[in-house]
Amino acid sequence: MFEEISLLIQKGKAKDVAALVTKALEEGAHPSDLLNAMIAGMDVVGEKFKNNEVFVPEVLIAARAMNSGLSVLRPALQASGVKPLGKAVICTVKDDMHDIGKNLVKMMLEGQGIECIDLGVDVAPERVVEAVRESGATLVCLSALLTTTMMRQKDVIDALKAAGLRDKVKVMVGGAPITQQFADEIGADCYTKDAASAAQAARAILEQQAAQA
């Protein structure tokens, strides 16, 4: 059954995933095992996406299937004390309206069991600071598509420093014009080229933070 759930996630069968997760819970499956099966499905999709074996639509429908399963599973996860891997604040930076990449990363992060606080697009640095304070998120993910807005990622990092929060969060950056060199120059902690890599990197960061806590 776990394998079947993973496969249905990969195929993007939202209704079937929800039905099978419901059935599995009724039959006594442990919520965390079901979550792991779903994450395994998203891992396969992410890996194929990185290798250009599947494309944005396949990722979107897989993520929709994941969310469908999660909506059934979430109450059971809470009831059994299973906590999310961690919390991430995610947004597209100020003056930039592009949200496809940001949404993809968000979906992939959620597919890893990470709770996302999505601030949307055109987000000012002070809103990110506020969201980190309120949520206790330890990861900030910043997207920028334009060469004219990429420097806004540095503005957020500066705002986190000014607010005394820089040491409490890791900052990931991404977007078409972003490079590792640029990420280093602005003092980001992590850059990834695509959404699947971002999800893997986020998981590694949050696991490392958990191990150090």
Add this chain to the structure above:
Amino acid sequence: MTNKERALNILRYKPVDRLPAVHFGYWGELLHEWAAQGKIPLELARNWGDGNDYDKELDKIIGWDFNWQHMRGCSNGLYPGFEHKVLEVLPDGARRVQTYTGVIERVYPGVTSIPAEDDYQLKDREAFETLYRPKMQYRPERVNREYFASFSADTYDVPVGLHLGSVLGDIRNMTSVVGMSYLMYDEDETLFADIVDTYAEMQYQCVEEILKTGAKFDFGHFWEDICFNNGPLVSPAKFEEYCAKHYKRRTELCRKYGIDLVSLDCDGVIGQLIPIWLENGVNVMFPLEVGTWGDQFEAARKQYGPALRGVGGVDKKVFAQDKAAVDAEIERIKRLVDLGGFLPCPDHRLPPGSKFELVQYYAEEIKKIRL
């Protein structure tokens, strides 16, 4: 030799005296920057548009030979379009707006980037049949026959293209990427095929009606924008399944009327879709975004040979740097020029921060390249 002859000869692997200085326009903010710096009259910044008189005036000031975006076309989108109206003003000042395509956008005050998509209406068969199919029909009023009956690109000294429309990009604009993805992969895949085929039939008829008037063009031109920095937004297999036949039909129509060059505007990394376009009659790729997106046209040109031509491929980011960066970029593109069938042009509209003197310098230097 005219600039038209230079451009078309390069794309047809025929001799030319020198490279023409070709561009792809500007972001509005850049022109206002230049106007504020006293480089160009404010009137040009306010009124510039691809191929209009202000564009030509700007060409003279900068030293460009012409703008590749010199097209003629007709009303080949939704007809009539949806009413453009503000649906709601949100507490943060953003407006929810229904656009011409029926998409609901969130427009933020003072932000000049593209608006955020909030919702879309083309979600199911009912929406298609009642809202969209009627707007996707061919009607005679879409084409200004009188204008085209007396139109000939031969009277221009720059290449003038016939706009052939879009096979998937326009539909993506009606549904958003997310909506298109759901439609393509959900249970009712016949609906998506029906949408693509209906829209394509209308655009084919538009092109046919224009060409039947006897109007002459130097090339045909599609717009798509269906790729991003990691490649196509859709799988090449799905793209081929839904779209290939429509490119083929329209490019064959062009060839029937003597148009041998068909270009296609697609941002992003296009490599995986090139073979589909090439096999179906599209033979000039544009604008080859080497800078922002890292497109690799040189590799594709070597792989597919002379059948594949390109316009673009000059990293526009160098215009925000210095002369050395511009010189290095010109040196780099000489390799592509030497392969033939390649017309250098900034790889998208020049963004804010581009230095006026460097753009002038580039235009001057590129014209010095003899072939």
